[in-house]
Amino acid sequence: MAAIMTQSGCSDKSAPAQAPQSEMGVEVERIAGEAAVSPRTPIEQRSASGLTVQWLPYGGHLHSVRMPDGTEVLAHYEDPEDYRGGAPYLGGLIGRVGNRIAGATFAIDGQDFTVSANENGHALHAGPEGFDTRIWDVAREGEELVFRHTSPAGHQGYPGNLDVTVRATLGERELKIKFLAITDAPTPVNLTQHGYWNPSGRFNQPIDTLRLTSAADRYTQVDNNNIPTGLNPEVDLTPLDFREARPIGPEPIDINLMVPGEGLREMAHLSDGVRTITVLSDYPGLQLFTGEALQGIPGVSPRGALAIEPQYPPNAVNQPVDGHDTILRPGEVYRHTIIYRFDGPGLRRTTGLRDQ
Numbered sequence: 001m002a003a004i005m006t007q008s009g010c011s012d013k014s015a016p017a018q019a020p021q022s023e024m025g026v027e028v029e030r031i032a033g034e035a036a037v038s039p040r041t042p043i044e045q046r047s048a049s050g051l052t053v054q055w056l057p058y059g060g061h062l063h064s065v066r067m068p069d070g071t072e073v074l075a076h077y078e079d080p081e082d083y084r085g086g087a088p089y090l091g092g093l094i095g096r097v098g099n100r101i102a103g104a105t106f107a108i109d110g111q112d113f114t115v116s117a118n119e120n121g122h123a124l125h126a127g128p129e130g131f132d133t134r135i136w137d138v139a140r141e142g143e144e145l146v147f148r149h150t151s152p153a154g155h156q157g158y159p160g161n162l163d164v165t166v167r168a169t170l171g172e173r174e175l176k177i178k179f180l181a182i183t184d185a186p187t188p189v190n191l192t193q194h195g196y197w198n199p200s201g202r203f204n205q206p207i208d209t210l211r212l213t214s215a216a217d218r219y220t221q222v223d224n225n226n227i228p229t230g231l232n233p234e235v236d237l238t239p240l241d242f243r244e245a246r247p248i249g250p251e252p253i254d255i256n257l258m259v260p261g262e263g264l265r266e267m268a269h270l271s272d273g274v275r276t277i278t279v280l281s282d283y284p285g286l287q288l289f290t291g292e293a294l295q296g297i298p299g300v301s302p303r304g305a306l307a308i309e310p311q312y313p314p315n316a317v318n319q320p321v322d323g324h325d326t327i328l329r330p331g332e333v334y335r336h337t338i339i340y341r342f343d344g345p346g347l348r349r350t351t352g353l354r355d356q
Contacts, residue, residue, distance in 0.1 A: 039135045040080035045145060045170040049347055053168075053175055056080055059132040060093030060147050060166060062195050065175070067275060068346030075196035075203050075305035077297060084133075087297050089194040089307075092132025094125045096151055096162055096181075097326065098192040099256070099287060099314035102227045106317040108159065108186045108327060115157035120225050125194070127156045131164070132194065144169050153185065160185030162328075173347045174339055181334035188317040189328040191336055196291055196305035199344070200272035203304040206250070207290065210306070213245040213269040216257030216286060220313045220321075228315050232258060245269070248290065248306065256313045257286045258321070264337060267310055275344030281310030282337050284322060310338050 039058035046052045050068030055061065061083055065074040076091055077083055083090065104117035104127070116127035125132070136147040147166040153159060160183040167178040179191040198207060219240050221231040235241040239251060259267050264282045271277075279286075289307035294300050313321045328334045 040083070042080060043138060043145065045168070047170050047172050049172045051170065051173060051175075051342060051347065053170055055138070055145060055147075055168065056083065057136050057138050057147075058083060059134065060136045060149075061132070062091040062193060065195075065340075065342075067342060067344050069344065071199075071201040071275065071344070073197060073199050073201060073275065073277060073342070075198065075291075075294065075297065075300045078299070082297075087295060087300075088293055089125055089132055090294075090297070091193075091195050092130075093136070093147065093166060093191070094194050094309070094311075095131040095164060095189065095191040096158055097123070097126045097188050097317065098190045098194075098309065098311045099285075100124050100226060101188075102315045102318055104157075106188060108188075111159075113157060113159060122225060122227060126158075129156055131191075136166075141167075158187055160187035160330075162187060162189065164191070166191075173343065174341045177338045177340075179334065179336040179338075181328060182330075182332070183328050184330055186327055186329045188326045189334045190312045190316065190326045191334070192287075192309045192311040193338055194307060194309055195340075196294065196307045197270055197277050198272075198305040199270055199275035199277050203300040205301065206303040207248050207306050208250045208303070209247050209272075211245045211269075211271045211273070212242050212248050212306070213271075214242040214257055214259065214267060214286065215261070215265075216240075216242065216259045216267075218258040220256040220258065220285070222255070222314070226254060226314070228256075228313065228319055230319055232321065242268075245271070251290075252292055253288050253290045255288060257288060258284055258313070259286055260284075264339070268308055270306060270308065275342070277308075278341040278343070279308050279310060280337075280339040280341065282335075283310050283312060284324065285311050285313040287311060287314075310336075 042054040044054045052066045054064040101123040104123040118128040139146045145168045149164050151162040153161045162183050165180045169176045218232045221229045267286045268279045287309040316326045
């Protein structure tokens with residue numbers, strides 16, 4: 001399929017509540033949506049350095065990230081048509097609640113809500129019809145690609161109409177994603193991007209020898225259904241201590257790590273010794289998943305890529321962590337920034353994008 005080209009060079013819930021918009025005078029060009037380009041037509045951004053990314057309006061999927069030397073570092077389907085009903089959450093925009101909600105139930109201000117379950121009676125990534133299955137409206141605003149979606153009140157059982165805007169900017173060696181949302185009724189919100197990464201580009205080989213670094217000093221202890229127990233032990237003397245760079249190893253990982261600090265900070269580094277992907281976020285949680293569920297994707301083997309998902313911890317709507325309960329209320333603006341920084345052949349080291 002032909003790609004549409006565009007050229008580009010701690011968590012916050014703040015008021016006032018008004019729909020996030022571009023600055024006055026910025027040219028806006030609608031690219032895709034329900035009545036425009038096919039939702040599976042790739043939309044491409046290319047930096048001056050040759051770093052290239054592709055997106056799909058369907059599910060807001062990040063479809064491809066290619067380094068200047070031609071190495072593809074994001075696991076994906078070659079045919080965009082395969083995303084519907086394909087491997088779970090492969091590169092999708094996740095919402096309205098990423099990760100798990102225990103029992104697919106929660107209470108807000110004394111009112112109980114039950115949402116659609118899709119994993120052993122629990123809700124994973126908002127349920128079977130999460131944002132990764134919706135068709136996003138896409139526009140080009142200056143150097144940004146802007147994705148918009150309105151989730152109606154009651155969809156899958158969630159309260160409140162939720163207006164979501166996702167802004168993607170490609171720099172010389174960084175992809176910056178900014179999530180914003182507003183609601184007309186209290187509702188849980190926990191948005192993230194679900195890319196599976198391998199800086200070597202060899203998706204048909206296990207990621208065991210890739211070296212991972214993360215400053216995380218605690219992890220979210222979970223039960224056999226990956227539901228938090230309420231304990232957040234330190235990573236000392238566990239296989240989850242990546243504070244010094246080391247190989248990922250052969251053991252399955254599907255866990256949330258807690259990265260200390262405030263504001264935008266480095267969450268993880270993933271390297272094959274030639275190329276490095278650094279993930280930054282202003283949220284405290286980092287879900288890591290070693291990709292055992294990557295089945296039936298041509299050229300991609302199970303454990304062929306690592307999912308790196310900055311977000312609030314799982315089930316935070318029921319078990320707040322460090323005061324974070326994920327509830328967005330009218331008059332607040334949900335904000336979350338994720339930056340992917342790439343190092344390797346053909347990329348100059350720069351100061352990079354800064355959170356605005």
